[in-house]
Amino acid sequence: MVAPPDNDVLWARALHFQHPDGSPGLSGVSLGVQVAEILAVTGPRGSGKSTLLACLSGLLRPRDGEVWFNSVPVHTMGPVTRERLRRDRFGWIDPAPVLVPELNVWENAALPLMLRGTSRRRAKTVALEWLDRLDVGNCARRRPHELRQAERQRVCIARALAPAPTVLFADEPTAPLHHADRGHVLRTLTTAARSHGITVVLATHDPQTAAQADRTVSLLDGRCVTTVHLPPVPESEGRAACSLSV
Numbered sequence: 001m002v003a004p005p006d007n008d009v010l011w012a013r014a015l016h017f018q019h020p021d022g023s024p025g026l027s028g029v030s031l032g033v034q035v036a037e038i039l040a041v042t043g044p045r046g047s048g049k050s051t052l053l054a055c056l057s058g059l060l061r062p063r064d065g066e067v068w069f070n071s072v073p074v075h076t077m078g079p080v081t082r083e084r085l086r087r088d089r090f091g092w093i094d095p096a097p098v099l100v101p102e103l104n105v106w107e108n109a110a111l112p113l114m115l116r117g118t119s120r121r122r123a124k125t126v127a128l129e130w131l132d133r134l135d136v137g138n139c140a141r142r143r144p145h146e147l148r149q150a151e152r153q154r155v156c157i158a159r160a161l162a163p164a165p166t167v168l169f170a171d172e173p174t175a176p177l178h179h180a181d182r183g184h185v186l187r188t189l190t191t192a193a194r195s196h197g198i199t200v201v202l203a204t205h206d207p208q209t210a211a212q213a214d215r216t217v218s219l220l221d222g223r224c225v226t227t228v229h230l231p232p233v234p235e236s237e238g239r240a241a242c243s244l245s246v
C-alpha cells in the first residue's frame with residue numbers, strides 16, 4: 001500500500017465498483033482532493049458521479065482500490081467505523097431533499113450537530129444561523145411538508161454545513177431549485193465552504209455549477225477523462241471556416 005500525498009485530505013487510487021446487479025459503477029478512478037479545495041466531478045448521466053462520491057465517503061465499499069482520508073485508509077475500515085467517520089467528519093447533500101417529517105426545520109438542521117454530542121441549545125443557535133444564511137430562517141418552526149421543495153433543499157444544505165464537516169459531498173445540490181435560485185444558493189454554499197475551510201466534492205452535470213469549483217474532474221462510463229478546453233474561435237475565423245466548407 002502506497003501512502004497518499006500529505007496535502008490531500010482525500011485520495012483514491014484505482015477505484016473499481018460494481019453494483020449488486022452487475023452494473024459497472026467505477027472502472028479504475030484515481031484522484032486526490034486537497035484541503036479546502038472545491039472539486040467538481042462532472043460527466044453525463046450514468047457516468048459514475050454518485051457512485052464515486054459514495055465510495056469516497058465510505059458509503060459504498062469499492063471492489064478494488066484504495067480510499068484514504070487524512071492519511072487513514074477508509075477502504076479497510078469496517079462498516080461501524082465508516083459510519084462514525086461519516087457522522088463526525090463528513091457532510092452529505094442529496095439531489096432531492098430528505099428531511100425527518102416529525103421534526104421541525106430547525107430540529108432537522110440541528111440533528112447532525114446533536115448526533116455529534118453538541119447540546120440542544122448550542123445546536124439550535126448554530127442551525128438557526130445557517131438557516132438564515134440559506135434564506136429559510138423564517139421557516140424554522142415549520143414542518144418539512146409545509147415547505148416548498150426548493151425551501152426543503154435549502155434546509156438540507158444548512159443541515160450539511162452547520163457541523164462544519166471536514167469534507168462535504170454534494171450530489172447535484174441545486175437540482176431541485178429554479179435556475180434563478182441556483183446561482184445564489186451555490187454561491188452561499190461555496191462561500192461558506194471557503195470561509196470555514198470545508199473541502200467540497202461536488203457532483204454535477206451542469207457546466208455553470210462546475211464553474212464555481214477550483215478544479216474539475218470529468219467522468220465517462222466510470223473512468224476519468226481529460227477535458228480539453230479549446231480557446232474561443234474569433235467570430236471572423238468562424239465565418240471563414242464556414243464559407244470554406246460550403
Ligand SMILES: Nc1ncnc2c1ncn2[C@@H]1O[C@H](COP(=O)(O)OP(=O)(O)OP(=O)(O)O)[C@@H](O)[C@H]1O
Pocket residue numbers: 019020021023024025043044045046047048049050051052203205
Ligand atoms: N443502485 C444501483 N443499482 C444498479 N446500478 C446502478 C445503481 N446506481 C447506479 N447504477 C448504475 O451505475 C452507473 C453509474 O451511476 P451513477 O448514478 O453513479 O452515475 P451518475 O453520473 O451519478 O448519474 P446521474 O447524473 O444520473 O446521477 C450507471 O450505469 C447506473 O445505471
